[in-house]
Amino acid sequence: MPKAVEHFIHTINAAVKNKKPIYIRGGNSKYFYGGQLTSQTYEILDAAAYSGIVNYEPSELIITARAGTRLSDLEATLSEHHQMLAFEPPHFDENATLGGCIATGLSGPRRAYTGAVRDFVLGVRMLDGKGDDLHFGGQVMKNVAGYDVSRLVTGAMGTLGVLLEVSLKVLPLPSMEITLGMQMTKPEAIDKMHHWASKPLPISATCFYNDHLFVRLSGAESAVHAARLKLGGEEIKQAKSFWQSIREHTHPFFHSGTRLWRLSLKSSTPKLSLPGEQLLEWGGALRWLASDENLNENTIRAQAEAAGGHATLFSGNKSSAQIFHPLTSYMMTLHKRLKQKFDPAGIFNPGRMYPEY
Incomplete structure (x- = not known):
């Protein structure tokens, strides 16, 4: 197991033991988006430390990369093979990472015509709130049985776990x-x-x-x-x-x-x-x-x-407003149940989506 992943697991276990929240960040390019952490004291887990392309098959239109990989590096590699991330993700900073892209779930101008971020996520590898190394989805474009957790964590603002690797479908550049x-x-x-x-x-x-x-x-x-x-x-x-x-x-x-x-x-x-x-x-x-x-x-x-x-x-200025649209009581109950399953100690990014968790 890579040392960076071992360090992440150690950080998670220590946070659970000490009841101290963790702020997961990559390039920190989208810190302004979402709510601020509800705790004044927290540990920073620097996901940018785990970077690099794991596997890329241009002929298969699939790429797998670590969450700390910079979007600019990922897109440069794809461009060499005349391919692209079709959802056109915003960077907001040269240090923007793949993990931040998936965690925020933001898409650019092409989204309405080719699909959103989650439409291109084939699989993820992540650490949950117990430090377990989990794999969901895969590296093929086909339907799979069970819950589509890889799409569930897309846009979850890091509240469900620490992303390690992401497999994405890519598309050819238009002629x-x-x-x-x-x-x-x-x-x-x-x-x-x-x-x-x-x-x-x-x-x-x-x-x-x-x-x-x-x-x-x-x-x-x-x-x-x-x-x-x-x-x-x-x-x-x-x-x-x-x-x-x-x-x-x-x-x-x-x-x-x-x-x-x-x-x-x-x-x-x-x-x-x-x-x-x-x-x-x-x-x-x-x-x-x-x-x-x-x-x-x-x-x-x-x-x-x-x-x-x-x-x-x-x-x-977000001091006097709720960030995301209020959920119905039923939907909030579902959110809390998911949070409890993936992060039973409630240590991951508390307050980034809703103050309640």
Whole structure:
């Protein structure tokens, strides 16, 4: 067993014995996301110490890497073989790791058209709250019997265990990509994106902001050219840097308020009447809201619920608001039962998802 894993197990056992929480971190690039640890004193488990690609079969479109592997290194290796992480994960920092990517479950602009993080997770290796080395899923793209724990830990914010290794399905890079820009109102953009979603178009990203709709087309040259003629608009130069600014939140919009809300809704939801700047992604299903602290969180969540969705306080001052959308009592009971099974002593990242655990 690698020394890093032995150290992790020792840290877990000591934390259980001393009843001291553990903060699991990789590159620490997404520390701002989620709740703060409820305990003032905790041990830091540095998952970045366990890194490297374990297995990569380009012809099989599968890669397995340790959780501490930097996303930039992983993507560089895939790029050499003209492949990619199709869910286009945000980094937010050059030290972002695969473990942090899976733990937060965040996807980028391509998510609505190729799938979310959990759709590409084939298997994981992890340590639970007793220090047991567990394996779930596998390294093949097939259905398996039993609970799909590898997808369950995706987006769990490290509250269920310490990720050690992750196996992912990857996809080939598209042979051609262009981005089109069109000027229109928000209601027009929502109607357009909803209409396009039912058509066989090679759309890989959409973004609406400040009366401009941007559409990225990816795929075979013939399909991209045909879609360009059908959709119209002007081709955008420096498109790669534009989509990177959306993915990495370096676009000016993401700094236009004191709080950034992430609203997941039905794509056909009409324009929301909330004060503050808004930016739409994922065909209208993801709506970012940059607001000030005076906008009541209950107002935001009420509109999100009315649209069949939910709202998350993504970044900004979180001292007076709940981060993730409140769960029903039934769902909270399920969450607590899962937490008890994987982390009976409650040492992993307490408070990162909900204050209750």
